[in-house]
Amino acid sequence: xxxxxxxxxxxxxxxxxxxxxASFAKLGYKVTGYDPDRDVIRNLNKSIPPIFExxxxxxxxxHLQKNLTFSHNPQDTIANKQYxxxxxxxxxxxxxxxxxxxxxxxxxxxxxxxxxxxxxxxxSQVPIGTCRKYQTEIKTWQDTKIIYFPENIRLGxxxxxxxxxxxxxxxxxxxxxxxxxxxxxxxxxxxxxEMGLESAEMAKHTMNSFxxxxxxxxxxxxxxxxxxxxxxxxxxxxxxxDSRVGENAPLKAGIGFAGGTIGRDVKILKKIxxxxxxxxxxxxxxxxxxxxxxxxxxxxxxxxxxxxxGKRIGLLGLTxxxxxxxxxxxxxxxxxxLLYAEKAEVKAHDPAITKTVSGxxxxxxxxxxxxxxxxxDLAILLTPWPQFKDISNKDLNSMKQKVIIDTANLLxxxxxxxxxxxxxxxxxxxxIDAI
Numbered sequence: 001x002x003x004x005x006x007x008x009x010x011x012x013x014x015x016x017x018x019x020x021x022a023s024f025a026k027l028g029y030k031v032t033g034y035d036p037d038r039d040v041i042r043n044l045n046k047s048i049p050p051i052f053e054x055x056x057x058x059x060x061x062x063h064l065q066k067n068l069t070f071s072h073n074p075q076d077t078i079a080n081k082q083y084x085x086x087x088x089x090x091x092x093x094x095x096x097x098x099x100x101x102x103x104x105x106x107x108x109x110x111x112x113x114x115x116x117x118x119x120x121x122x123x124s125q126v127p128i129g130t131c132r133k134y135q136t137e138i139k140t141w142q143d144t145k146i147i148y149f150p151e152n153i154r155l156g157x158x159x160x161x162x163x164x165x166x167x168x169x170x171x172x173x174x175x176x177x178x179x180x181x182x183x184x185x186x187x188x189x190x191x192x193x194e195m196g197l198e199s200a201e202m203a204k205h206t207m208n209s210f211x212x213x214x215x216x217x218x219x220x221x222x223x224x225x226x227x228x229x230x231x232x233x234x235x236x237x238x239x240x241x242d243s244r245v246g247e248n249a250p251l252k253a254g255i256g257f258a259g260g261t262i263g264r265d266v267k268i269l270k271k272i273x274x275x276x277x278x279x280x281x282x283x284x285x286x287x288x289x290x291x292x293x294x295x296x297x298x299x300x301x302x303x304x305x306x307x308x309x310g311k312r313i314g315l316l317g318l319t320x321x322x323x324x325x326x327x328x329x330x331x332x333x334x335x336x337x338l339l340y341a342e343k344a345e346v347k348a349h350d351p352a353i354t355k356t357v358s359g360x361x362x363x364x365x366x367x368x369x370x371x372x373x374x375x376x377d378l379a380i381l382l383t384p385w386p387q388f389k390d391i392s393n394k395d396l397n398s399m400k401q402k403v404i405i406d407t408a409n410l411l412x413x414x415x416x417x418x419x420x421x422x423x424x425x426x427x428x429x430x431x432i433d434a435i
Contacts, residue, residue, distance in 0.1 A: 012088025156323015171200020222253030222427025232427025317383020
């Protein structure tokens, strides 16, 4: 007879914690979730998650009050649980600096309410050394273990990446704790990499920083392609068909990494280097290149329209990536500020954003493509939502000037081609004539 599945406590219920709660409930675990925000708990108990994620509402509704409960009482979530998952999304400011104080507060709650033989599993995005600090705080608790289990979910495809990962990483000083975790969570049928706490934390930083380097590299090469007459789409095809690179290499040219998650880890490594008096030249350059991507796009706009004042400019996509409604560290909003400062009229359409954005009331939200394109002088595709692929020249007929900048090279040029249409991709050498 198999052992019963352990009762889990999940602390922090934004994107990461909500997905963890629903996923573990789907796998048959009894789950209790806690968040310090009463509104978050109130809404989750109505099957309303705090952030959009495909399938999340349905999975919460399927398991709510069966094997999934949400409570504003931390003791309900922490006491008598074999595993406590710390899954609060670490706040990141506008400079990509991480704030771990909310996670520290959750740890203090664990200290207060934990039961014997609890395993604390930290999945929140924390700087290297954080888990060691927590381990030191509980060193007198011989029956409590800490495992760092770095999150691997991606917005828009969170259930797929969590339930069917390429691999998982388990960092701990206690081999027995890792062995027990593997027994208690057998659904992770993938390579499991066991390592120390610091190595697991560094692996997370390194993964995101590796992605950052690739994205910044792609941005610079696409710029050089435009300057030399090369076509970046052909160049990147040559790269990805080389076995040393591979089809999944993150080499999409565009406006750079956003959302705070990738930038956070680059900033953490830069800070670590500074404390050790080491100069991380590649990471410094990578971050600087990314910071300049919006300025380069703005320069392209100014090449098309030297005078932006009074122009009606539309932004296709406001979220930092498709499949989510989060606007955290959105590059689209950064661009909107620059355009508004030059007295442009800014309009936007995003499948996940239907209301005026707080702090950006100057952006007129269009809830369909017909309203969006009407009377525009320029449309800029920023977020590669799949539904934008179907845009055709017919959709552009109501534009005042049929001018398109496609930062993601998403649009089908054949569908929008017309004598009156001017299309500018990224890293492709289409002539730019001032209008």
